[in-house]
Amino acid sequence: xxxxxxxxxxxxxxxxxxxxxxxxxxxxxxxxxxxxxxxxxxxxxxxxxxxxxxxxxxxxxxxxxxxxxxxxxxxxxxxxxxxxxxxxxxxxxxxxxxxxxxxxxxxxxxxxxxxxxxxxxxxxxxxxxxxxxxxxxxxxxxxxxxxxxxxxxxxxxxxxxxxxxxxxxxxxxxxxxxxxxxxxxxxxxxxxxxxxxxxxxxxxxxxxxxxxxxxxxxxxxxxxxxxxxxxxxxxxxxxxxxxxxxxxxxxxxxxxxxxxxxxxxxxxxxxxxxxxxxxxxxxxxxxxxxxxxxxxxxxxxxxxxxxxxxxxxxxxxxxxxxxxxxxxxxxxxxxxxxxxxxxxxxxxxxxxxxxxxxxxxxxxxxxxxxxxxxxxxxxxxxxxxxxxxxxxxxxxxxxxxxxxxxxxxxxxxxxxxxxxxxxxxxxxxxxxxxxxxxxxxxxxxxxxxxx
Ligand SMILES: Cc1cc2nc3c(=O)[nH]c(=O)nc-3n(C[C@H](O)[C@H](O)[C@H](O)COP(=O)(O)OP(=O)(O)OC[C@H]3O[C@@H](n4cnc5c(N)ncnc54)[C@H](O)[C@@H]3O)c2cc1C
Numbered sequence: 001x002x003x004x005x006x007x008x009x010x011x012x013x014x015x016x017x018x019x020x021x022x023x024x025x026x027x028x029x030x031x032x033x034x035x036x037x038x039x040x041x042x043x044x045x046x047x048x049x050x051x052x053x054x055x056x057x058x059x060x061x062x063x064x065x066x067x068x069x070x071x072x073x074x075x076x077x078x079x080x081x082x083x084x085x086x087x088x089x090x091x092x093x094x095x096x097x098x099x100x101x102x103x104x105x106x107x108x109x110x111x112x113x114x115x116x117x118x119x120x121x122x123x124x125x126x127x128x129x130x131x132x133x134x135x136x137x138x139x140x141x142x143x144x145x146x147x148x149x150x151x152x153x154x155x156x157x158x159x160x161x162x163x164x165x166x167x168x169x170x171x172x173x174x175x176x177x178x179x180x181x182x183x184x185x186x187x188x189x190x191x192x193x194x195x196x197x198x199x200x201x202x203x204x205x206x207x208x209x210x211x212x213x214x215x216x217x218x219x220x221x222x223x224x225x226x227x228x229x230x231x232x233x234x235x236x237x238x239x240x241x242x243x244x245x246x247x248x249x250x251x252x253x254x255x256x257x258x259x260x261x262x263x264x265x266x267x268x269x270x271x272x273x274x275x276x277x278x279x280x281x282x283x284x285x286x287x288x289x290x291x292x293x294x295x296x297x298x299x300x301x302x303x304x305x306x307x308x309x310x311x312x313x314x315x316x317x318x319x320x321x322x323x324x325x326x327x328x329x330x331x332x333x334x335x336x337x338x339x340x341x342x343x344x345x346x347x348x349x350x351x352x353x354x355x356x357x358x359x360x361x362x363x364x365x366x367x368x369x370x371x372x373x374x375x376x377x378x379x380x381x382x383x384x385x386x387x388x389x390x391x392x393x394x395x396x397x398x399x400x401x402x403x404x405x406x407x408x409x410x411x412x413x414x415x416x417x418x419x420x421x422x423x424x425x426x427x428x429x430x431x432x433x434x435x436x437x438x439x440x441x442x443x444x445x446x447x448x449x450x451x
Contacts, residue, residue: 011038011080012109014339015098017088017276019043019071020051022114022308022328024395029336031078035343038080040106042098043071044087049137050394052325053403055176057140058147059183060191060419061410064137066402069395088115091280093301110303110339113276113290114332117309117323120270120287126247131267134176138424143266145421147187150263151204152421155196164261166204169252171244172269173210174217175360178227180266181208181236182363189235190414206236207260211243211269216360216368218322223360223368226378230366244269271323273310285312285320294350296335302342305335313351325393326356361386364411 014037016026023041030039047068056062075083086100091111098106119133132143147168154165166188170181184206193201208215208231214224215231215238231238243255251261273288282298283291289312291299296313298304307313308328313321321327331351338348359369359382367382377385387407394400410416 011036012339012343013037013107014039014110014112014336015106015108016041016112016114017098018114018116018308018310019045019048019074019083020114020116020308020328021325022116022310022332023112024048024071024074025329025332026112026114026307026336027075027078027081029333030339031081033336033340033343036080037110037339037343039078039082041071041075041081041083042086042088042100042106043083044085045137046070046072046085047137048074048395051135052390053394054134054137054140055180055183057137057418058134058143058180059187060144060148060416061183062403062406063418064141066399066406067394068137069399074395088276091304093280093304096303108303111305112332112335113304113306113310114308114328115274115276115310117271118274119267120272121267122270124244124246127244127265127267130247130249131171131265133267134180141422142424143264144419145423146264147184148419148421151192151196151199155199158199161200161203162261164250164263166199167207167260167262168205168264168266169207169209169260169262170266170268171209172267173208173212173215173238173240174268177208177210177266177268178215178231179361179363180268181206181231181238182234182361182366185231185234185236186363186414187416187419191416191419195419207262208236208238209242209244209254210238210240213241215240218358219360219368220370220376223370223376223378226366226368227360227362230362234363271309273312277310282306287312287323289320295338295348296331296351297338297348305338307331307335315353321353324358327353330354359386359389 014030016023019041027039027041030037048071050067053067057067072083075081086102086104088098089101090099096108119135121127133139150165154160168184170177188204215227216224245253245255247265251259252265253259277288277290285291290306291312292306293299296305296307309323313331315321334351341348355372357371361367365380365383367386369377369382369385391400394403
């Protein structure tokens with residue numbers, strides 16, 4: 001491969017799009033490579049979001065600043081790296097320029113695209129308009145305000161209960177749906193029961209819908225059974241083999257005709273690549289992910305790498321890498337290392353994922369953990385492993401301490417400090433119409449105010 005051209009100051013310029021798990025791992029690695037490069041990180045928010053704890057934000061366990069860290073505060077320690085808060089709107093692949101909604105154009109020698117994923121609703125009628133996704137900070141705050149608002153509504157008028165005010169339907173029995181269902185149940189039965197003493201809390205229910213005949217598809221059958229047993233024992237209504245047909249503001253209808261009155265449909269059933277993938281004119285895989293070769297660059301565009309949830313990186317077994325944090329981090333490091341090899345005039349290497357295991361939490365003292373050597377853990381031990389690992393990956397000592405204090409407080413007292421109603425703007429899905437066109441779910445009592 002020919003050695004690339006240099007920027008005016010002598011160092012090649014690498015533009016990284018997205019400051020999530022992958023984007024941050026990329027800029028961190030780029031700061032260390034030799035010969036040195038200049039890197040510019042383009043991120044639409046001024047913070048990096050720790051998505052795995054979004055469900056704790058939505059259920060009042062942690063605060064926004066506990067799971068979000070200013071991108072500038074992270075990147076300032078990396079040499080030759082700058083940040084722009086900008087929303088990328090396109091890439092001119094021939095001119096090697098990244099274009100932003102703010103009107104900026106960033107020339108690059110190498111590009112690493114790491115814009116992540118968004119929610120896939122599979123075209124099910126009503127889901128786009130009436131469900132709560134859980135991908136962003138506003139999503140979680142909106143859901144928290146709505147849930148608490150429904151309890152306030154029901155206390156003012158108990159007739160609202162029969163209309164679904166206290167019924168939450170979670171769709172998707174993967175890790176996100178399972179942890180959300182478990183956390184909601186704990187919020188209702190251990191916290192809101194005391195906040196709303198005049199309400200019959202037994203009427204508050206969490207229904208978890210899964211189209212397959214088991215929960216936690218990526219896990220061993222014994223872990224799946226454990227998750228099902230725990231949720232059922234704790235009072236979550238798990239409906240396996242049942243798929244959603246349609247949703248309205250006041251009810252969901254299942255494929256078998258069952259109607260469940262609810263104002264709160266939480267969508268945890270699918271992801272697809274960020275819509276940026278759809279406008280670049282690059283080949284895409286199932287779920288809209290951008291096709292990349294083993295070196296993680298785009299075929300025919302060796303200077304463009306795609307990593308993380310946005311990438312359709314091969315898993316070496318005929319499939320694609322899972323859209324979770326570890327592959328995203330490892331792919332980003334690998335792309336940066338391949339840039340280093342190219343700059344040295346050496347051949348690139350193929351990406352090989354180092355499996356570090358999988359885990360999912362179900363609720364207090366309950367989780368499942370599976371290690372690559374086949375060892376499996378469940379119950380309290382797996383839960384402690386889950387807590388320790390997630391704590392370790394949160395960025396920033398202050399956030400780690402804050403989350404730990406919240407967890408210990410909640411464990412000892414069953415309290416959830418952050419059960420605050422904050423109004424946020426109505427949902428705006430990536431690639432969807434502007435906010436005014438997206439109505440709040442009915443009965444939420446939300447006023448569009450601040451984000
Ligand atoms: C609720 C939830 C729970 C999860 N739990 C787990 C878990 O327990 N374990 C696990 O391994 N994985 C979990 N995941 C998945 C994991 O978070 C993702 O796989 C991971 O974040 C992917 O990293 P990424 O860098 O590719 O994308 P992201 O982390 O999503 O980062 C993408 C970044 O790009 C930015 N961006 C997007 N578009 C633009 C644009 N046009 N211009 C500029 N910036 C842009 C975004 O703001 C974002 O910061 C969870 C995900 C969710 C939503």
